[in-house]
Amino acid sequence: MKKINGGICAAKGFKASGMYCGIKTSGTDSQNPDMPHKNDICMYVSDTVCTTAAVYTQNKVKGAPITVTKANLEKSGNKAVAVIANSKNANTCNVDGIEKAEKMCALVADELNIPKEQVVVASTGVIGLVLPIEPVEKAVPLLAQKLDYHGNAEAASAIMTTDTVMKEYAVEFEIGGKICHLGGMAKGSGMIHPNMATTLNFITTDCSISHALLQKTLSDIVKITYNCLSVDGDTSTNDMVCLMANGMAENKTIDCFDENYNTFKAALYEVMANLTKMLAKDGEGATKLIMCEVNGAKNEEESVICAKSVICSPLVKTAMFGADANCGRILGAIGYADIEIDPLKIDVSYISSKGCIDVCKGGYVIPFSEEKAKEILLDDEVTIKVNLNQGSFGITAYGCDLTYDYVKINGDYRS
Amino acid sequence: MKKINGGICAAKGFKASGMYCGIKTSGTDSQNPDMPHKNDICMYVSDTVCTTAAVYTQNKVKGAPITVTKANLEKSGNKAVAVIANSKNANTCNVDGIEKAEKMCALVADELNIPKEQVVVASTGVIGLVLPIEPVEKAVPLLAQKLDYHGNAEAASAIMTTDTVMKEYAVEFEIGGKICHLGGMAKGSGMIHPNMATTLNFITTDCSISHALLQKTLSDIVKITYNCLSVDGDTSTNDMVCLMANGMAENKTIDCFDENYNTFKAALYEVMANLTKMLAKDGEGATKLIMCEVNGAKNEEESVICAKSVICSPLVKTAMFGADANCGRILGAIGYADIEIDPLKIDVSYISSKGCIDVCKGGYVIPFSEEKAKEILLDDEVTIKVNLNQGSFGITAYGCDLTYDYVKINGDYRS
Numbered sequence: 001m002k003k004i005n006g007g008i009c010a011a012k013g014f015k016a017s018g019m020y021c022g023i024k025t026s027g028t029d030s031q032n033p034d035m036p037h038k039n040d041i042c043m044y045v046s047d048t049v050c051t052t053a054a055v056y057t058q059n060k061v062k063g064a065p066i067t068v069t070k071a072n073l074e075k076s077g078n079k080a081v082a083v084i085a086n087s088k089n090a091n092t093c094n095v096d097g098i099e100k101a102e103k104m105c106a107l108v109a110d111e112l113n114i115p116k117e118q119v120v121v122a123s124t125g126v127i128g129l130v131l132p133i134e135p136v137e138k139a140v141p142l143l144a145q146k147l148d149y150h151g152n153a154e155a156a157s158a159i160m161t162t163d164t165v166m167k168e169y170a171v172e173f174e175i176g177g178k179i180c181h182l183g184g185m186a187k188g189s190g191m192i193h194p195n196m197a198t199t200l201n202f203i204t205t206d207c208s209i210s211h212a213l214l215q216k217t218l219s220d221i222v223k224i225t226y227n228c229l230s231v232d233g234d235t236s237t238n239d240m241v242c243l244m245a246n247g248m249a250e251n252k253t254i255d256c257f258d259e260n261y262n263t264f265k266a267a268l269y270e271v272m273a274n275l276t277k278m279l280a281k282d283g284e285g286a287t288k289l290i291m292c293e294v295n296g297a298k299n300e301e302e303s304v305i306c307a308k309s310v311i312c313s314p315l316v317k318t319a320m321f322g323a324d325a326n327c328g329r330i331l332g333a334i335g336y337a338d339i340e341i342d343p344l345k346i347d348v349s350y351i352s353s354k355g356c357i358d359v360c361k362g363g364y365v366i367p368f369s370e371e372k373a374k375e376i377l378l379d380d381e382v383t384i385k386v387n388l389n390q391g392s393f394g395i396t397a398y399g400c401d402l403t404y405d406y407v408k409i410n411g412d413y414r415s
Numbered sequence: 416m417k418k419i420n421g422g423i424c425a426a427k428g429f430k431a432s433g434m435y436c437g438i439k440t441s442g443t444d445s446q447n448p449d450m451p452h453k454n455d456i457c458m459y460v461s462d463t464v465c466t467t468a469a470v471y472t473q474n475k476v477k478g479a480p481i482t483v484t485k486a487n488l489e490k491s492g493n494k495a496v497a498v499i500a501n502s503k504n505a506n507t508c509n510v511d512g513i514e515k516a517e518k519m520c521a522l523v524a525d526e527l528n529i530p531k532e533q534v535v536v537a538s539t540g541v542i543g544l545v546l547p548i549e550p551v552e553k554a555v556p557l558l559a560q561k562l563d564y565h566g567n568a569e570a571a572s573a574i575m576t577t578d579t580v581m582k583e584y585a586v587e588f589e590i591g592g593k594i595c596h597l598g599g600m601a602k603g604s605g606m607i608h609p610n611m612a613t614t615l616n617f618i619t620t621d622c623s624i625s626h627a628l629l630q631k632t633l634s635d636i637v638k639i640t641y642n643c644l645s646v647d648g649d650t651s652t653n654d655m656v657c658l659m660a661n662g663m664a665e666n667k668t669i670d671c672f673d674e675n676y677n678t679f680k681a682a683l684y685e686v687m688a689n690l691t692k693m694l695a696k697d698g699e700g701a702t703k704l705i706m707c708e709v710n711g712a713k714n715e716e717e718s719v720i721c722a723k724s725v726i727c728s729p730l731v732k733t734a735m736f737g738a739d740a741n742c743g744r745i746l747g748a749i750g751y752a753d754i755e756i757d758p759l760k761i762d763v764s765y766i767s768s769k770g771c772i773d774v775c776k777g778g779y780v781i782p783f784s785e786e787k788a789k790e791i792l793l794d795d796e797v798t799i800k801v802n803l804n805q806g807s808f809g810i811t812a813y814g815c816d817l818t819y820d821y822v823k824i825n826g827d828y829r830s
Contacts (some may be wrong), residue, residue, distance in 0.1 A: 061750030063779070088424050095779045127743020128780025234744070235751035254483045308793050314647040314729075321828030328542020329649070335476025336650035343476045364510045365474070365543030374488055389677040404819045410730055411737030 001267055007152035007168030008044055008182030011206035012248040017040035017146035018154035021139035023132060024088040024125075039158035041136065043143040044151070045082040045112060046204070049243035052080040052120070053215040055222050058240030061168035063090050064097030065121045066240060069103065076117035078211045080244055083202060084108050084140070085122040087161050087187070091131040092123070092237045100131045107140040120242050124161055124187060124200050127237060156185040158201055162409055163188050165282050166182060169274040173267045175260045178251040180207040182267045188231065188279040201226065201241040207264055209254040217265050218243050225272040228304060228397040229281035230312045232406070243268075280398035282380070285405030289319050291383045291396050298391035302339040309337035310384060311399030320382060321401035325350065325373035327359040330384060345389040352379035416682055422567035423459055425598030428663040432561035433457035433569035436554035438547060439503040439540075454573035456551065459566070460497040460527060461619070465659035467495040467535070468592040468625040468630040470637050472654030478505050479512030480536045481655060483520060483756030489669060491532035493626045495659055498617060499523050500537040502576050502602070507538070507652045515546045523553040528633040533669040535657050539576055539602060539615050570648060571600040574615055577699050577824055578603050584689040588682045590675045593666040595622040597682045603646065616641065616656040616690060622679055623662030624669040632680050633658050642688040643719060643812040645727045646698035647821070658683075664690070665806070695813035700820030705735050706798045706811050713806035715752040724752035726814030735797060736816035740765065740788035742774040745799060761805040767794035 009016050011280025052073060056066050073080065077172075084104050091097050101121050109116035123131070128389040146154070156166045184203035209217075222241060247253070254260045281289035292310040297303035310316055313333035319326040327348055334346060348360035354376045359368050376382070424431050431536055433454040467488060471481050488495065499519050506512050516536050524531035538546070561569070571581045573647070585598025599618035624632075637656060662668070669675045696704040709724040712718035725731055728748035736740040749761060763775035769791045774783050797813075 037731045044730065059747060059750040060756055061746045061761075090743070093743055093775070093778060093780050126741075127747065128741075128775070129743075201764065212592065234728050234730045234747060235744075236751060237747050313649050314821075318822055318825035325828065326541075326543075328505070328508055328544075328652075330653050331476045332474060332649060335474040335652060341475055346476075360508070360543070361605060363508060365508045369456060404822050406729075407733055407736065407819050407822060410733035 001171050001173045001270060004170050004172045004181065006170050007156055007183050007185045008202055009149055009152035011172035011181040011204045013047035013206060013246050014044060014204045015147040015149050016042065016044035016151035016155040017148060018151065018158035019139060019142060019146065021135040023135050038153060038160065040088045040243045041143065042140050042155035042158035043082060043084050043108065043147065044155055045147055046244060046246040048246045048248060049079050049081055049118065050246045051211045051214055052078050053211065053218045055219060055241050057236055059235050059237045061093065061237050063092035063123060063238035064094070064101040065091055065123045066238060067098060068101040069120050069122065070242065071354055072105065072117045072119060076115065079118055080120050081114045081118040082108050082112055083120040083242065085159050085200065086136070087159050088125040089129055089131045090123050090125045090127045090238050093128040094130050096130065100133055103133055104136055107137060111140050112146045120331045122200055122240055124159060124238055152185065159185065159187040161187060162284050163282055167275055167278040169271050171267050171270050173263055175207060175251040175254065175263060178249050180249040180251060181205065182207065182271055184271050184275055186275040186279055188282050199236060199239055199279065203243040203271060205245045206247065206249040207245055207314065208249065208251050209245050209264060213254055214243060214245055215259060217268055221265065221268050221272050224395060225269065225276045228307065228395060229276050229280055230308060230399050231280065273347045274370065276398050280400050282407045283400035285403040286400030287321060287403055288380045288382060288401050290399045290401060292386060293383055293394065293396045294388065295394040296388040296390055297393040300393050300395060303393045303395040304397070305339050306334055306337045306386065306388065307395050307397035309333045310386065311397045314402055317399065317402035320377065321403050323374050323377035325359060325370060325377060326381045327365055333361065334386065336411045341388055342390060347387040347389065350376050350383040351383040351385055352376045352381060354379050416586050416588045416685060419585050419587045419596065420584050421439050422571055422598050422600045423617055423619045424564055424567035424595040425585035426619045426661070428462035428621060428661050429459060429619045430562040430564050431457065431459035431566035431570040431572035432558045432563060433566065434554060434561065436550040436559060438501055438550050453575065454569060455503045455573050456501040456554050456558065457570035457573035458497060458499050458523065458562065459570055460562055461661040463661045463663060464494050464496055464533065465661045466624065466626045466629055467493050468626065468633045468658045469531060470656050472636060472651055474650050474652045476508065476652050478507035478538060478653035479509070479516040480506055480538045481653060482513060483516040484535050484537065484655065487520065487532045487534060491530065494533055495535050496529045496533040497523050497527055498535040498657065500574050500615065501551070502574050503540040504544055504546045505538050505540045505542045505653050508543040509545050511545065513628065515548055518548055519551055522552060526559045537615055537655055539574060539653055559751065567600065574600065574602040576602060578697055580697050582690055582693040584686045586682050586685050588613060588678055590622060590666040590669065590678060593664050595664040595666060596620065597622065597686055598684050599690055601690040601694055603697050614651055614654050614694065618656065618658040618686060620660045621662065621664040622660055623664065628669055628676060629658060629660055632683055636680065636683050636687050639810060640684065640691045643722065643810060644691050644695055645723060645814050646695065691813050695815050698815035699814030699824045700818040702818055703795045703797060703816050705814045705816060707801060707811050708798055708809065708811045709801045711803040711805055712808040715808050717809060718753050718808045718810040719812065720809050721749055721752045721801065721803065722812035724748045725801065726812045728741040729817055731813065732817035735792065736818050738789050738790060738792035740774060740785060742780055746775065756803055757805060762802040762804065764796040764800040765791050766800055767791045767796060769794050810818060
């Protein structure tokens, strides 16, 4: 497997486009003052009908696009051809939300001459603001015209909200002698605390695979990637991961748990884990990526709960911002995680490219060099390694530090 | 019932003292640079043996003082005479933690000539730092000498960590013709997210009441006061509420659920609810008190889960800091709370001394005056009123905004 460029256009037969259409009409974009006309809408389309899998937010207050996409994929038997997505407005908690999300699908369907049930729609941005449909109406024909087999970056930039960098990742792999591709794009960077789903993530592949296995792999990998990610503990109303497979690599369709399935699963993990890391590192206001690697848990579920408890703790996050080796906060966060543990078995170390240092053994903080610890924690990627010494399961959770800029960005997001 | 002064010395027969003993030896106190020699240890003592109730943190990583206090009260049959508490060091996750906590009890017991099982010990401060016992050894005789029936403020200031104000509250009430008093002191202001317990809180009363009812009232009131409080979502390892009743008011002992019991319960609620508010308002870096009043829940438990979800949301907290009426974040936080709700029944309003404004009706954000909302949210006490319209239960949860200063205070707490 090798890393390649191309994001959602890395797979054969996927064209994409993005543009600025003026969904937010109140002048310049206060979050990105240097980019007054950043793309705010995008489309991508497969040359052939795709088998499509998706996972959605578990928030009970759901964005209208989530409801409409879910209904479409049910009606179409999990087939999709096109995706339309916008930023700047979540189209959530609005009286006319469903109507507008359906209208977006209808516009795309008419333009591309496809059934509207084969259109996936997604929106991200402010909740509770009526979505202006006129800019979308004007944009759809232009987006269709601009569709390009190298249009991935135009699309990826259009789903950014408070993100500071575009998030794309893609790989190439082989299935039965055929070269396959799988790539994706994602948006962060606040209201990220996935719960059996995640923030907006779009993945495409030219690999041929049955819907049952496509959905199973996606659900399995989400658990150990996006669902192990938290920026701020707030689960969004509009989370979605959509994975489309158009089969244009012409491999023999994967339909059982064989070696080919394992290869596909590894490729999906590679892309989703890397997008997860990018999302964490670009968390709102973040200066560094924090990973918590938990080992020695009794089962996978407990390892996830423990690792997420650590990366979600505001006190751990602020300590990491200050490069302060305050290991008591980590023990505190492990202690209030809803799992059965023996506190007197816990070991904790800090790891980064600058080295590794043990700070807790058997539940007691041990003497360590504060200087060395500081050097390690000043790196921009830090791993907090926890061993519960109670079993053989492990996981890594992804998060970031809590900084002044998080407060600044969110003190007045809407203005 | 009337509000009175006196804190833990409001009740007859309670003497208190506090002083600086140098538990933190590394120079001045960086959190309070203006108070280099702020009190760091205190003691309070009843003239007679007290029936004592307590609740403790549910964090599985527990401070040694919690373990020792629990054991003492078990051995003494829930009787206590004296309390010793220090700040600057939590005596938690240290190999010699239990030994040191027991030593603190022994020092007090020897000095006062009482059984060491009748001593309650509490510590708050940095976790994982060995507690120097010499300053405590030197302090105990001095604290005993300084004991005073008006020493409450000396004690209350000694348990402060990053608190900016002392927290005391007391009331006077009548039981069967006898005047009773009940008062307390508390410390905040970070690592506050109580779970069937709370941060350090000490309450005394001269009312006579059976241990069974004392413990039941305390546990009941904790649920609707401290356990509805969150500053930062981090449950401390050293949380404790200790309630001592010495019976010196000479009322007929309360031992059944009669009118007198209700009066006592109301007094305890009054003191604990007010201390809870003070803790929230003085949350680390906070500029305002945020209350979330949830009504229309199916039961009390769901109302608590919903209200806490709102006041714990970093996005709600930062919006409140910015006085931004971003009601979508409130709906988001209700939606991910672990309760069954119908999103299309939710109403939301903002209330403060500046007025009241409806922002959401039946799950949809409604048009409202941003100007009026801003004025309301700029107040230093704001209530977010939520009606789930699904039942008849309600509760208020207490929290605060998330500000630059929270990050500053916690970026390097230990230095």
